[in-house]
Amino acid sequence: MKKILYLAISLSLLSSCDMDLAQQPISDASSETYFQTVDDFNQGLNAVYSSARSYPDRLMNLSETRSDNLHAISDGGVRDWEGINSFHRTISSNPYVEEAWESNFTGIFRANNYLAQLTEKGESVILDEAVRRRMEGEVRFLRAFYYFDLLRYFGRVPLIDRVVSATEAKTIPRSSVSDVYNLIMEDLNTAIDYLPAPSDYPAVDKGRANKYSAKMLLGLVYMTRSGPDYGLDGAGLNTNEWSEAVHEFDDIITSNEFQFLPTYEEIFNYSNERNKEVVFNIEYSSGSTPVVGATFPWVLVPDTWFQSLGFGVQGGLMIRPVSLDLLNKYDENDVRRSFSIQEGYTYGAVVENRSFIRKYVDITKVPTTSRFDWPINFIVFRYTDLLLLKAECVLNGAPGSTITDVDAVVNAVRERAGLTTPLTGVTKAQLLEERRREFVGEGLRWFDLIRSGTVETTMTSWIEEEDTGGQMEDFKTDYILYPIPQSEMSNAPGLYDQNNGY
DSSP: OTTTTTOHHHHHHHOOTTOOTTSOOSOSHHHHHHOOSHHHHHHHHHHHHHTTTTHHHHIIIIIITTSTTBOOOOSSSOOHHHHHHTTOSOOTTOHHHHHHHHHHHHHHHHHHHHHHHHHHHHHHHOOOHHHHHHHHHHHHHHHHHHHHHHHHHHSSOBOOOSOOOHHHHTTOOBOOHHHHHHHHHHHHHHHHHHOOOGGGSOGGGTTSOOHHHHHHHHHHHHHHHHSOOTTSSSSOOOOOOHHHHHHHHHHHHHTTOOOOOSOSGGGSOGGGTTOTTEEEEEOOBOSOSSOBOBOGGGTTSOHHHHHHTTOOOOSOOSOOOBOHHHHHTSOTTOHHHHHHEEEEEEETTEEEEEEEEOTTOOTTSOOSSOTTOBOOOEEEEEHHHHHHHHHHHHHTTOSSOOHHHHHHHHHHHHHHTTOOOOOSSOOHHHHHHHHHHHSTTTTOHHHHHHHHTOHHHHHHHHHHHHOTTOOSOOOOGGGGSOOOOHHHHHHSTTTSOOOTTO
């Protein structure tokens, strides 16, 4: 799959740049003339996947940078990430916010179009029913994935589950969070029924969505719904579905498809992609024309660090420093700190003492022809995350496991990180901090804080401690959601109400 996933033919026939709800969805004659062969359907499926290419960069820009992991106020002019990190209210035109809306809805439009074509032509073109079901399962997983991403960033969004015209798209208002969740859960349950396990895929297709990636996403959906609502129309609904999440996670654990790897470094090794820790990843392939490699490794990394090592500019621009609070949360022997964080460097006469996240950077793999061509996949769901998410559910009252089981999981994670002092009676706060250390640079921290109900107290105290220059806004729960992009507000005046606080 890695070599065929993002072929240019998919993108040229089935997508358009900067798609929003006011633009023509992929519902015109090109679809009618294109979906004629099995290969056409394969390419169309790859186009639905391709909308996930920007997902890792988005996590770095809208989740990692939003959290207490980074204190990224620029010292080299105004940068797009500044308003994200400092909670400025005037970010509705921020390109990162715009991208989150556009890319996810592009994926949703492609998914709707694909499902319509599969219903109309699939049986006559794709004779193998198992293949048709697998294709539908993949697309439904991806549509759920894109809608869940939208919910977490924006709350209520337009619910579009069919092919619509450009004119109709401009008339569809934001739906309730519950209605969007209903579609997400319906899609995921279908995906679980239709998708094979990873071991049932041929080697070339190992990177595709599978039964257990759908189960892990469904478990995370249950957990997110169970989080507090903060008085917002956001992703938390106080549903107390921790047990439902554990049910999905236990199915993954007992499948024996995945493993807790013995060393932290091998999870992210460029030569060990698709390892047994990976439940689902976004795949990239370097050395192709057009370029379809990854960019996320350098998003949080300053260009001058690459230059200090003799490489060309990558695109990270100025440093986005790791917060002192995060650094202080690591034991000096914790291998996750040394692996994930670069603590200072020298470039010419400049001595940079601040630290930054470089988790996915292997300096022996720096691309020499294009900074958009890093040869590494991004891990969306991994087995350690699943184990710690289940532990979180147990601490929130899910039956079937005990605090002793929670201790065992947390201590296994700590032991792998080189920490020899075990914890007993692990609390929610301790688990949250362990997740912070484990998943730094993976874009999970912001959502962890929201789901756990600690985002307001954590960010308020963190701003007081870190913002010695007075450059950040006071935190408000309104800032849990991002604003609806201004371009969408302008395309259909009066259709959307803006999120509170913007």
